Each structure stands twice: as C-alpha cells, then as structure tokens.
Amino acid sequence: MNPSDRPGNRDDEQIVLSSVDEFLAWGKEHSLFYLLFATACCGIELMQAGGPRYDVDRLGMIPRATPRQADLMIVAGTITHKMASRVRTLWEQMTEPRWVVSMGSCANSGGPFSKWSYSVLNGIDKYVPVDVYIPGCPPRPEALIDGVMALRDRVRRYRTLGERDTTPHVVAGHDAPFGGHCKVPDFGKPPEGKA
Amino acid sequence: MTLDASTPNGERMTLNMGPHHPATHGVLRIVVESDGEVVATCTPDHGYLHRSIEKIGECVEWPMFVPYTDRVDYVCAMNANLAYCVAAEKLLQTDPAATFTVPRRAECIRVLVAELNRISSHLVAVGAMAMDVGAYTPFLHGIAQREGVNDIFEKLCGQRLTYNYVTIGGVAFDLYDGAIDDIRRFLDQFEREMVRFNKLVTTNTIFRDRCAGVATVSAKEAVAWGLVGPNLRGSGVDFDVRRDEPYCVYGELGVQVPVGQAFAGRKGQVGDAYDRYVVRLLEIQESIRLCREVLKLLPPSAEKPNDPIGGIQADVGKLLKKPGKGEIHVRTEAPRGEMGYFLVSDGTKSLFRVRCRTGSFTAAGIFHHVMRGIFLADVVAVIGSFDVVVPEIDR
Amino acid sequence: MKALAFDAIATAVQARFPAVLVQKADNGQMALRVPKASIVDVAHFLRTDAQLAFDGLSDLTAFDTLKYPSTPPQDDICVVYVLFSYTHRHKVLLKVHAERAACDVPTVSGEWPAALYFEREVWDLFGVRFVGHPSLRRIMTPDDWEGHPLRKDYLYPATYNGVAHLRDGQHFEAAPPRSGGPL
C-alpha cells in the first residue's frame, strides 16, 4: 500500500479543526515556564523536582530566571512581611496570562509560623491571587506535579479571546473550591521611600 | 540602576542583586556599587527570610522546638536537630536530679545520620557553587546523589527534607530492617560517583582557574571575622568541633580534619574560593569514612527503647516537664560550621531564651570585606564558595 | 598552646580589672560580669594578652532578664559574649548588663570585626544601642519595623504595610498579645 493511503496518513485525516482559543490554550498548557523563585525549604523540593529524578522538564516546565519570561510563579517557601511586597512586584512583572501556585503550608497560610511568628505573612494570597494550593511541609515533588496537573486543567479552560474562566482555585488536584481567601488588598500607590 | 558621576574615579554604578536572584541561594539581597568591572562597595541586605525562630523557641515547649530547628537549616536538618538536642541535653544534665544518659545506639545513629546529611549538604554546596560559576551539570549530579540520601532518610523517618528525627534524649525511631545494607550500598555507589564528579569538576582546569585566588581570606582574618566550619578550615585553621570538643561518639572515631593549602597550585592562595571548595569535597570523603566507622561501633538493637546500650531514647519526659533553671552554651559542627546554642531555662516547660548561632551568619558578615576590589563576575562565585544558606543567616 | 580553666582566666582578668565579677548561673555555668564602661578595655586585654589570646568571638547575643525568676527581680538586657581562643583552645563567657531604658553598650567591633554583624542583630532584636558601631542598622526586620521583638514585653504587630498579620477568621487560643486591639 502506498504510505499516504494508510489510515491516518491521508491528507483529509491530517487536519484538526479547533478554535483559536483552544489552540492557544493547548500550547500554553504544554509549555508552562515557571519563575525560579524559591525562598525557603520548599524551594529545595522545587529544585529537586527539577532535578534528574522528577524532571519536570518533561512536562514542558522550564525554569526562567526573570519574571518577564515566566507564565507560572511557584511560591515555594515562607513569605515574610519584608519579602511580600517584592513578591507582588515580581508578579506584576509577569505578562498575562499568569498563574500562581502556592507551594507548602507557609505560602498557603503561614504554616508552622502562623501562630508564634511576628514576621511571617500568613498566606501569600493576601498579596497575589493564587490558583492552586499545595499542602505539605514541604510537599513532595509528586505533590507539586499533581498541583501542576490541576493547574493545567485551568490553563486548558483559559480563554484568550472568549469569556474568561472564573472557576475558583483548587487545592492540589481536587476541584475543591476553597472560597473567600483570594482577596487581593487594594494597595493604591506603593509606599513612598521603599525600594 | 543609578549612575553617579560625582566620585573621583569617574562614574560608579549601583547594581541591585536580589532578593529574587537565582544566584543568591534564596532571598539574599546584595547592593553592589561598581567602578567599571570592579566592585567598590558591597552591602548585603538580610532579613527577607527572618521567621522569628528564636522567638518561637521561647513560646513552645522544649521538644516542640525540634521541628523548628529543621527550618533553621533545611539543607542539613539532621545536624540542626542534633545541635539543639545536644545543647538541651547538656542543659538538662546540669540539673543534679537528671540521671539519664543517651543510649549508645542512639548516639551512633545520630552520628550516622549527621554524617549522611553532611554529605548531602556538601553536595548541594559544591553543586551550587559550580552552577554559580556557570556550569549547570554538576548541580544536577549533586541533586541526583542527594536523592540517595533522601531515600534512606525517608525510609527512616518519613520525610525527605525536614526530618524531626533526633529528639532530646535520643532519636525518634530505630533503624529500619535493611537500613545498614542500604547505607553501605549507597556509600559504595557514591564513592565511585565522586571519582567521576571530581574528574568532571574539581580537576577541571577552567573551573580551577576560575576559582583560584578569588576572595582570599587569610587565617587571621577568618578567625577575626568569625568564620567557622569549612570556610575557616579553607583558610588553613585546623579546628573542628567534632575533633576538638567531641560530642556523641565522635571522640572514638578519630575525625581527620582537612585544611586548605592552596590546592589550586601556583595561581592559588591558601584560603581562596577553590580551597573552600576542595575542603568541602575532602570532608565528603571523611564523612564516608566516618559512616563506615560508626557502623562498626553500632551496638545491636535492644528490646527496651531506653536500654542504655541498645536503646534509642532515654527517659527525659519527666525532666522536660520540670527542668532546672540555668543556662548553657554548647556548640556542634554542622556542615556550614559551628552551630552554637545558647539556652536559658527559667524552670518552666518552655525555654526562656534560645539563641542559635549559625555559620552562614558570620560568613555573610564578611561579604562586604572580601568583595571589595574583586570583579563583578566573581560576586556570585564568592557567595557560592562561602556556601551561605539564607534561613541560617536570617533564622 | 595551653588551655586555661575558667578560674585561671578569671584571676588573670581580675588582677587587671578588679571591677570584673565572677557570676555563676543557676546551674553553675560560669561567666565574667563586666561593668558596661570597661567592656572595650577588658575585650582588648583578653584578645591581646599572650596567655589568654581570645582571638575569636564565637557568639555575641543577649537576653532579656525581665520575667526571669531571679531574686531580686531584674529587668536588664544582658549582653553575652562568648569568646574562644583558637591559639589556646579555651572559652569564656562575658556578660554585660544594660538598663532597659537607656540601653547602650560600647561596641567591641574594633576588637573582633565579627561583632559588626552580631551587634546589628542584637540592636535589631533587643534594642541595645552599641555606641561607636559604624553602621548600626536593623538587619532582620524591615527598617520601619516597630519595637524590638525579642524583648519580653514586645507586642506582636496586628498589621504590617496595611496587611493584617492573621488570616480572616484565623484565631488561636493563647496567642501572643498583639498591638492594635484584640488578638
């Protein structure tokens, strides 16, 4: 048989019909470049997730050093009050569409430091909107990958031209609405005199 | 970035690195003022990861602080656990009512896990340093080998990073069945791997010349600026807490202490970045040997957990409910140097003051001194060679 | 190399500075209590004397004696210096008490440059002003932080930068006292 006559190889079978939005979402889903942004212990797990064993590269995730090239910000580790406004700045420097994964209890809610610490911010979602929360102290790389998979579902539903998807954020793989936490305070102008 | 043309040398440029910068090992901020390619002044800015761990120590009970010590230095959490527990035990033992001794098996296990963790911590250090000077692959090799240690620890205590394994009075769990075989197999495999790593990086001419003679710290300076651990030994000072103030069973192991001796040859000096790097690698070799030695000392497991020889946990529960008053300063050797705890107890269930002195803090303190007059491109290599871990600086 | 015991060190120091006292903690840990005004002289002597040669500052920290159950009750800030001699391999603790209100101690950064960072930390967390320190700035907390957190009478901030410290609806039993209303 002529190879071009084999099923699947004929010209009319090589054509996929899709909407522009779906096509763009498909591309985004498979190339989530993440910002290499590690503050504390969870950052080591993030690095090990990028290491040879877990190898998140195969999911199209490649670390970028600058927020301008990143689609995804993985907040890995404790965010202190001193650091929080810098995180906001980094997030503002990312181009739309952008996603945020909060990795570990500290970034979710302050974790082990929520009660007695005077300097730790209890949850990064007070500064930037979070799409996926991954619990754990630290979460295993598998949990991180699971969280990224949950995020990919959201990315797939993202519409660049059509109506925006407004489904609530998820907790590591379960489509469980968490509700009510994702409030970004209105900062107005940045405070004077602070770098 | 601002340009300032008022300085005599023409113009200076202020360059801000961090707190988000991939080469600063976390959230360290460094403001460098450069005169052309040469650093004129360097001002580190800390505190982006200040998690008030010392204050938490005053709020929680004695044993509850152990998980927080994991977070003081998460790259070598076992050593951080050990440092606090040894200090707390010494403080408890100053009370005349205290009669406990840590079982010998527990002491041996402590040394075993501490040395394994030292290996994995130094792997990150040397890998990250190679990454800072521009080679990405060694970092991946380091991370890959680190997974071997992580696997052993995970089977041992269920965590990959923050172990909470060493407790006041012993260790939390006994070795699992087959642990010794696992460790032996890992060490054999790892020793072969290190030969390859050294061929790839350590003896690599480009890497050696890149680090030779960079940021030299003389022995006198190192002592005065309070450097500790491999940074101090890299400058040629022969001091190691494990050998000179032994704790656990280190006294019986005969710890060999490598010191810097201008390993880079003609271009190098004692105490340069390459010396600090090589000292870390030699310490890895020494840790492999210590692991094997301590496995020979390990007594068989006993039925009773508080058996003085084969047990794993001394009875300290009653003592911790009503400890004596007093204070103590004890130091142990963590991979980033001496980790000194100054504890004050006021006789209640929680400590009155917990002070943790870490190696990275003073290493960061010398930055503005050694960075004056070096090339801008060397700044990250210097940060890498001192092996600072940000939570240790900030706590 | 000849390591000295604590008594020998204390005798050597007291021969030169009679105002230095030997202080024993409740569990017998020995320290030298140095008057605030003479700490720099004592430090210089300890570092340069050939017999003592304390060339390393192993640690410099402090603790707040308020609420410590001692008789009589105190409320000083006690600054602790841990000195170690790499030449002779011996160690000594020095203590300097600074009053709570006018909390200033002369700096020893001229003797050991390691003190530059330690003193910044103690200033930040305890509010001890080290007189003569070339750049006494906060090191851990942001520059506009209020209070010195490791003091025993510190109030936790309720908000920072306009953002509440706790989450909505988050509350703890026996939480540390916070400034600015309940919680």
Ligand code: SF4
């Ligand atoms: S969640 Fe746990 S492991 Fe992660 S940064 Fe916080 S303390 Fe560290």
